[in-house]
Amino acid sequence: MNEIVQRVRALLCTRLKLAGAVAEINDETPLFGPTGLGLDSIDALELVLGLEKEFGVVIEDRATAIKVLDSIRTIADFIQSQGKG
């Protein structure tokens, strides 16, 4: 699981070019909205694509995206639940 978390962190750094900010947040910090990393909906699209390419997990709908992309932890949990990673 730790390895998946590290790979998700690396993905955030490379895809969103946020190396500094990602190093400062913990695994439960909200990625979106003013209280967290402050990502926007276009960043979400970038993440969906990155997760598909890196881990082979497909996020098809908005409800899943909201649930899965909440934090580094929820992303890692989703990848594991799909048997990927």
Next chain:
Amino acid sequence: MGRVVLVTGGSRGIGRSIVLAFAEPGNVVAIGYRSGEEAAAGVLAELRGRGAEGMVLQADVTDLAQVRSMVEALVSRCNRIDVLVNNVGGSRDGLLTLMDPADWDAVLDLNLKGVFHCCKVVTRHMLAERGGAIVNVSSLSGITGLPGQTNYAAAKGGVNAFTKALAQEVARFGIRVNAVAPGLVATEMVAQIPATQRERLVSRIPMGRMAHPEEIAAVVKFLASDEASYITGQVIQVTGGI
């Protein structure tokens, strides 16, 4: 390198001219059609005669599952899709007070929901490739309105706004989205307008004539090309000066 192009509604009218505009050696052009199988086969033969590759793909764009099958058939053969032209369209004109709600729904589904379906499926592939061009064939009716076309004008106006919004969503990923809004074009669809009304419409065109379908196709081709690499989110009017 040639390009992989999908033109919906490519069997006749403006769509046929768009398919043929992309008919160059190296290109693969997929001709989407709903019911005109014979006409689509004819366009495919012309396409091949000009040295391009192609295929015909049957789908009703109002059905998302059929759109998925159509796009998968193309991508499984070519591994990518570079250009999507959403050309499918059609009208069921009538005054609003007398308009059957079924005619409202049918026109909105065909002209607007179909664009949503095709873009939703195709952008997934373009995003993965981080590049592509989408051109929506809209209508002047969607900008100025036309009496008897509240449904069609609403749908095409929706396509114009959709174009601008999607362009902003995907610009960062190297995908451009534009629309062409033709005025009156000499096609079967316009031929259905009663002659006296058609003449009245033509008399309002400063250039004094309808467009040839090829004149619309040329603009679509330009917007899809690298020549238009800095143009996105635009609705280009091709109207003879209206």
